Amino acid sequence: MEPLNIRKHMDQDLGEIRSGMMRLGAMAEASIRGGVAALVKRDRSEARRVIESDDEADQLAGWLDMSCLEFMARYQPLGADLRAISCAIHMAVDLERIADLGVSVAKRALKLIDQDPIKPLMDIPLMGERVCAMLDLAVKAYLNGDEDLARELCAMDDQVDDLQDRVERELLMIMIDRPATIAQASALGEVARVLERAGDHATNLGEHIMFMITGRRVKASQFRRPLGDRS
Amino acid sequence: MCQMEESKVVSKGLTLYYGSVPAVRNVNLSVPERSVMALIGPSGCGKSTFLRCINRMNDFIEEVRVEGQVLIDGQDVYGPQTDVISLRRRVGMVFQRPNPFPFSIWENVAYGPRLHGVKDRRVLDEIVERSLRGAALWDEVKDKLESSAMNLSGGQQQRLCIARAIAVEPEVLLMDEPTSALDPMGTAKVEELVRELKKSYTVIIVTHNMQQAARVSDRTAFFLMGELVEEGPTREIFTSPRDPRTEAYITGRFG
Amino acid sequence: MKIRLVKDRLATGVLWLFTLITLGTLLGILGFLWVNGRSAVTWEFLTQRPRSGMTQGGIATPLVGTVQLMLLSMAFALPIGVATAVYLTEYAPKGPVASAVRLAVRSLAGVPSVVFGLFGLSFFCIFLRLGASMLSASLTLACLVLPVVVTAAETAILNVPKDLRDASFAMGATRWQTIRKVVLPTAMPSIMTGAILGLGRVAGETAPIMFTGAVFFTPNFAKSPFESVMALPYHIYVLATAGTNIDATRPIQYGTSLVLVGTVFLLSLTGIAWRSRLRRSGRA
Numbered sequence: 001m002e003p004l005n006i007r008k009h010m011d012q013d014l015g016e017i018r019s020g021m022m023r024l025g026a027m028a029e030a031s032i033r034g035g036v037a038a039l040v041k042r043d044r045s046e047a048r049r050v051i052e053s054d055d056e057a058d059q060l061a062g063w064l065d066m067s068c069l070e071f072m073a074r075y076q077p078l079g080a081d082l083r084a085i086s087c088a089i090h091m092a093v094d095l096e097r098i099a100d101l102g103v104s105v106a107k108r109a110l111k112l113i114d115q116d117p118i119k120p121l122m123d124i125p126l127m128g129e130r131v132c133a134m135l136d137l138a139v140k141a142y143l144n145g146d147e148d149l150a151r152e153l154c155a156m157d158d159q160v161d162d163l164q165d166r167v168e169r170e171l172l173m174i175m176i177d178r179p180a181t182i183a184q185a186s187a188l189g190e191v192a193r194v195l196e197r198a199g200d201h202a203t204n205l206g207e208h209i210m211f212m213i214t215g216r217r218v219k220a221s222q223f224r225r226p227l228g229d230r231s
Numbered sequence: 232m233c234q235m236e237e238s239k240v241v242s243k244g245l246t247l248y249y250g251s252v253p254a255v256r257n258v259n260l261s262v263p264e265r266s267v268m269a270l271i272g273p274s275g276c277g278k279s280t281f282l283r284c285i286n287r288m289n290d291f292i293e294e295v296r297v298e299g300q301v302l303i304d305g306q307d308v309y310g311p312q313t314d315v316i317s318l319r320r321r322v323g324m325v326f327q328r329p330n331p332f333p334f335s336i337w338e339n340v341a342y343g344p345r346l347h348g349v350k351d352r353r354v355l356d357e358i359v360e361r362s363l364r365g366a367a368l369w370d371e372v373k374d375k376l377e378s379s380a381m382n383l384s385g386g387q388q389q390r391l392c393i394a395r396a397i398a399v400e401p402e403v404l405l406m407d408e409p410t411s412a413l414d415p416m417g418t419a420k421v422e423e424l425v426r427e428l429k430k431s432y433t434v435i436i437v438t439h440n441m442q443q444a445a446r447v448s449d450r451t452a453f454f455l456m457g458e459l460v461e462e463g464p465t466r467e468i469f470t471s472p473r474d475p476r477t478e479a480y481i482t483g484r485f486g
Numbered sequence: 487m488k489i490r491l492v493k494d495r496l497a498t499g500v501l502w503l504f505t506l507i508t509l510g511t512l513l514g515i516l517g518f519l520w521v522n523g524r525s526a527v528t529w530e531f532l533t534q535r536p537r538s539g540m541t542q543g544g545i546a547t548p549l550v551g552t553v554q555l556m557l558l559s560m561a562f563a564l565p566i567g568v569a570t571a572v573y574l575t576e577y578a579p580k581g582p583v584a585s586a587v588r589l590a591v592r593s594l595a596g597v598p599s600v601v602f603g604l605f606g607l608s609f610f611c612i613f614l615r616l617g618a619s620m621l622s623a624s625l626t627l628a629c630l631v632l633p634v635v636v637t638a639a640e641t642a643i644l645n646v647p648k649d650l651r652d653a654s655f656a657m658g659a660t661r662w663q664t665i666r667k668v669v670l671p672t673a674m675p676s677i678m679t680g681a682i683l684g685l686g687r688v689a690g691e692t693a694p695i696m697f698t699g700a701v702f703f704t705p706n707f708a709k710s711p712f713e714s715v716m717a718l719p720y721h722i723y724v725l726a727t728a729g730t731n732i733d734a735t736r737p738i739q740y741g742t743s744l745v746l747v748g749t750v751f752l753l754s755l756t757g758i759a760w761r762s763r764l765r766r767s768g769r770a
Contacts, residue, residue, distance in 0.1 A: 006483055007482070007483050007484055010482075010483070076442050077482070078441060078445070078469045078470070078481040078482060079469065079470065079471070079472060079477075079478045079481045079482045080471075080478060080482060081482050082469070082470055083470060083471065214471070215467075215470060215471020216471070286656060288652070288655065288656060291655065315658075316658045316659075316660065317658065318658075319655070319656055319657060319658035320657070320658040323656070323657070324653075324656035326649065326652060326653065326656075328649060330647070330649035330650055330652065330653045331653075332650060332653070332654075332668055332672070333650075333672050334671070342654075342657065342667070343657045343658070346657060346658060346659050346663060346667070347658065392653070395653070395657070396656075396657070399657060399658070
């Protein structure tokens, strides 16, 4: 009878959820990028901008969650629709966390702005770059249903982890060498850990997207280096 | 793919012709014992026709010709030695619209056993109570067993039909869209009953409501134009089916 | 535009008029009988036998006789009629056989009652040597009422929903078990109402019983089917045409007519009321 009409409404609603997800992805990326930039450029206003934009991200994530619940109540979706909604609910959570982590970096940036830098920042901005690249891949993979992009994204977590190790080791050496730098060094170490967590959340995005596409749950670790080789 | 030995009902190459038109085409389906198998598909896809092959209710239609086999516990019901009467005792059926006889509740449930020779009133009373309990109807009607079945609500009538069907202790229970004529409360009670029934019977249920299939069944089979397109555990069929036609049907791309 | 309204009113009026004529005829007959016969109908009238060349006494004998005829004829017509209906609806293959049987039944309904009487006389009384008896008369009446019973039973059986048959078959019943345990019990109330209406017909028939078993006078109630019997319609005929004192018995004639018409009326009302109650509860 009218399944075709309902299908039209379902597709419309799904389209709105996808647009929302795209925007949330962009916001998460902007948050990480802005936080790291604020840290590197010692830009107070940039940091504040990132912190203030978190409300918008939270609201969008909340809207996405609500829309997905409404979709389920209204249409009782099955098959690919059901997986798409499940993916969207999970992705909203992870993207919102990533945005929060960007804010965390910005807050630390504010604290560090008045202090003399103990070292030029090279790896941390690289980590930020990697995470943003992962987010970009995630959004593309989600919108296009591209399994390969999702796999690529999961594999990138190795790079983020490696960078974090390097940062930790370097900071440790600096702290041993010049104990006065402990405060700033641990703060920087914290930033690195935050960015590593952001990378993990981005990897989660990859897992959700792959479930949406294939219907099978996969662990991202399948696409990374074997456990023994990881430090 | 489940083992053949655990399967209660197996169809092999089952094909049914209405005159020269095949309504069921070469269906190979295996239903495990004491489970619920849902048959879904658009109108006219042959799922009800297939269901009626299992207890040979299609025999009553003149232009029907059946090829292939339906095995229950390994014995072909279309074989030459089959006694159709006792087949229908082993395989019970519940229909789309509740169809209790216009007799008392007691007489309705006792109909089957009496048909097959039980005369002792006490034995019949026990059977009636057991069946009504099994259909989750006993508490509601135990004080009015002599009153007419026609005074019950739609949902109660359908549960009475289920009690009537299980009174002869069948092994397999066929249900042809049993809740499509009921209100949501009646539907919910019958669905709950189906989940209980599978502990003792092998249930095959035809439904056009996919959410119902998702709620009550262990395995689901999707029919399209007389063919069995896909069959598997319900969870898989409804979250990630293998065949694109199944995917298209469950996401409502065609009715 | 107005012409259409006028025509509409005119048509309605004419229809009403004709209906009134129909009603008037019925009420006229009843009224006529009531006015002329009321005085004669008393308890004694109903319970005493006719005396003195039927100028006095009551109509107990014909009344009892009519009841006996009704019951005996239905005892024959009901089983045969229901069996025929069962055959037609459940067993007859679609085609010339079933159509032929149905045609025969319908034709039977159109046979004039006097022809039934002659048939009864030759076949039951003479050929089967049953003589002029209650048995012959009942058998003749049974033939007359058979089409009514067959039609009523056929309709009743066809009205039994297919669902119920399916349910019975699905539990392993044979065709005959289904008919005996589900179809007939479900159809029976409807069949009975048809039978009651048929009884009304039987009560009033004169020609079939005139030659076959009704007599104008017998002193006692018939105790065996082989005896002759008095009957109400015949009693009226006798009193009005060949009685010993036609004018004196006039009140009795009207009284008897009133009783007969009243009986038929009562039977019809019962039948119709029962049927409409069945329809309302969904079983007819």
